[in-house]
Amino acid sequence: MALRLRTLTNAAVVLLAGVTLLSGCTKSEDGASPSDDSSGGEQVVASSSPGGAGCTLTDYGSPKLDLKDAIVGFSQSEKEANPFRIAETQSIRDEAEKIGVKKLLVTNAQSQLPKQISDIQDMLAQGAQFLIVAPLNSDGLEPALAEAAAKKVPVLTIDRKINATACKDYLAFLGSDFVDQGKRAADAMVKVTGGTGKVAILLGASGNNVTTDRTNGFVEQLAATAPGLEIVAQQTGEFARDKGQTVMEQLISSNPEITAVYAENDEMALGAVTALKTAGKKPGVDVKIVSIDGTRNAVQAIVDGTINAVIESNPRFGPLAFKTAADFYSGATIPNDVIIADREYDSTNAKDSLAGTY
Known part of the structure; x- marks a missing residue:
């Protein structure tokens, strides 16, 4: 069956590194179309980095961490004026509360790159030990990434990729193809x-x-x-x-x-x-x-x-992001790219699919 994020075990995450990249990532691993999925909006992992590329706690050089004792920061890129950003931020908040994260810091860059840089730096100054970042742009976050790397604070990027080196400048990317x-x-x-x-x-x-x-x-x-x-x-x-x-x-x-x-x-x-x-x-x-x-x-x-x-393009990254963080700290290999499957809506399924939308 498709790897549903709420049931991923540590072993499953390790296995993701060896999954063959699906053609276009339009189907989950059991061959079912994402549009056939009835999970009510839950993200499904379709594939991961080809060739087994990935990162471990030892590779990254970070200290071991229990998320229940941790300060986690989330940097949102754009003002929450559209459903995607609203759902994404709420998903991070909800999952942090569900798993008992000690403290969650949340910032919003309001679509301003300098502000996103300063937001990340401010969270680091407040003691953030793990960062989840929805990048505004693919380039330009280098000052913030460098400061996080100097403090051995892993940066997990979601929904947009950055032009940087995985397992060095950031931990991994979670998102769509x-x-x-x-x-x-x-x-x-x-x-x-x-x-x-x-x-x-x-x-x-x-x-x-x-x-x-x-x-x-x-x-x-x-x-x-x-x-x-x-x-x-x-x-x-x-x-x-x-x-x-x-x-x-x-x-x-x-x-x-x-x-x-x-x-x-x-x-x-x-x-x-x-x-x-x-x-x-x-x-x-x-x-x-x-x-x-x-x-x-x-x-x-x-x-x-x-x-x-x-x-x-599914914005509910909270469960997958925190599961990835937990697996990382447990010693699992985290693929550089974790690609989720996305559904498709048209006149044949739109009415019946409304309940699972955001």
């Missing part, structure tokens, strides 16, 4: 459009691997499978609903021939829905929309017929 998310979004777009039309891409924020990978995966998959779908515009909406709406207004004005929209998160997709309605178009009908995240509002929009498909 973002290239695959883009490819799956392209496949969904081909399905809902019939493989023809003119596509606009609402890009996420610049400077992080999520935007780059979701774009590359989508563009490459369309080029390989649907030459009849032409990308006519790409513009950043910065992962925000209001900016997604503004950009969509501009795009349909300058490119009235647009018949499909790929939004790299649900908030931008929902902004696009509003813009299209204001312009007198029928989102989901006149203009097909595919997005990524799996928020309740977006899945409800599928039910309502204004969004056509959504690829999930």
